[in-house]
Amino acid sequence: MKINTAIALLFLPLVIISCKKDEKKPVENPPTITKDSVQTVKTEEEIDFKNFNIFNISTIQRNELMDSFISVSDIYHDKQAVPIEFLKKQKEVPFSNMGHVELDNQYRKKLLNGSHIAESDTLYLYNYGANKLQKIPVNKLKTVAYLSPYTTEGEEIDSDSYMVGFQIDNQKSMDIFDKYTNSLAYFGNRNPFVENKMKMIKWEKAGNDVQKKYFSGSKLKYGGIYQSKYDNLTYYVQDLLEEYGTQERKLVVINEHNEKVFEKTFINDDGVEFYPLEKTENDDVNYSAQWTGILFKGKAPVVFNFSSASFGCPMITFIDKDKTELEIKCDNRH
Structure with missing residues (x-):
């Protein structure tokens, strides 16, 4: 089903408050923060997160220059995309000529219908590192297909060999890669992102008392333990080691009342590599840094980027009692 654009006119009534001299307002009691609760941003534009998809932005070299592109192949599975x-030309033209094709109106309509994206929707590109939000109407974007980098010359090429989606930049210089570092993409009729609420986590070493209080009882060898703060929350991370490095990474989040509101264990599965937590000389360009903050309207704070995975796509973890996770669609074909 296509998403229809809804335009709502919101009329806010003017409230006139009058008061007499020396008249005092009663002081309200502050709200009680219960265990397993964290602050969220309440907004009149709360987003419906049913069938909600976010994407990463890929950069692809073509003709010695770079294109930027969003693949929607993770949600669009047409066998004739x-x-x-x-495709019939592959035996007649050089392999390099099969690397890219712009989709005509027929195939564009199939892509839009299959991915539930409307021409009237908007692409919201949010760089949470630089706090920059870019809006592009979908009807201004080209629909394109790029040959997967895992397809080699001599293989039979079919529709599944291609990443299909929307082109953002066409034939730019090599430095375009940095433009989309720490960026996410969303297609829809309302902006889901909360601006200026994300923070790169800068870890500091924590004491052994933290280890004893929150991370005791493991049979693994204890590695480094780190801490950081975000608003009213304190984050503690404990690395647990085996012979060849970190096997588990445990995260605990504490509120200002010293209540544990969240905990999660990240495991070194096949193809997973943990990012280091130590500070680097230049934190501002640390591509492997962790991030936290309020990213989506009406949702709990998030935390992510503790590891890289050879298989699958990165996950964003919400700091809520359900330990909700949201996958960043990345068209990983390993």
Whole structure:
């Protein structure tokens, strides 16, 4: 089903408050913060997170220059997503000519219908590191297909060999890669992102008392323990080691009342590599840094980027009692 654009006019009544001299307002008691609760941003524009998808932005080299592109192949599975006439040429043209094709109106409509994106929707590109929000109407974007980098010359090329989606930049310089570092993309009729509420985590070493209080009882060898703060929350991370490095990374989040509101264990599964937590000389360009903050309207704070995965896509973890996770669609074809 397509998402229809809804335009709502919101009329706010003017409230006129009058008071007499020396008249005092009663003081309200502060709200009680219960265990397993954290602050969220309440907004009149809360987003419906049913069938909610966010994407990463890929940069692809073509003709010695760079394109930027959002693949929606993780949610669009049409077996004829690429024009048949184009695929038939693969035996007649050089392999390099098969690397890219712009989709015509017929295949564009199939992509939009199959991915539940409307021409009237907007692409919201949010760089949470630089706090920059870019808005592009979907009807201004080209629909394109790029050959997967895992397809090699001599293989039979079919529709599944292509990443299909929307082109953002066409034939730019190599430094375009940095433009989309720490960025997320969303297609819809309302902006889901909360601006200026994300923070790169800068870890400091914590004491052994923290280890004894929150991380005792493991059979693994204890590694480094770190701490950081975000608003009213304190984060503690404990690395647990085996012979070849970190096997588990435990995260505990404490509120200002010293109540544990969240805990999670990240495990070194096959293909997973933990990012280091130590400070680097230049934190501002630390591509492997962790991030936290309020990223989405009406939702709990998030934390992510503790590890890289060879298989699958990165996950954003919400600091809530359900330990909700949201996958960043990345079209990983390992």
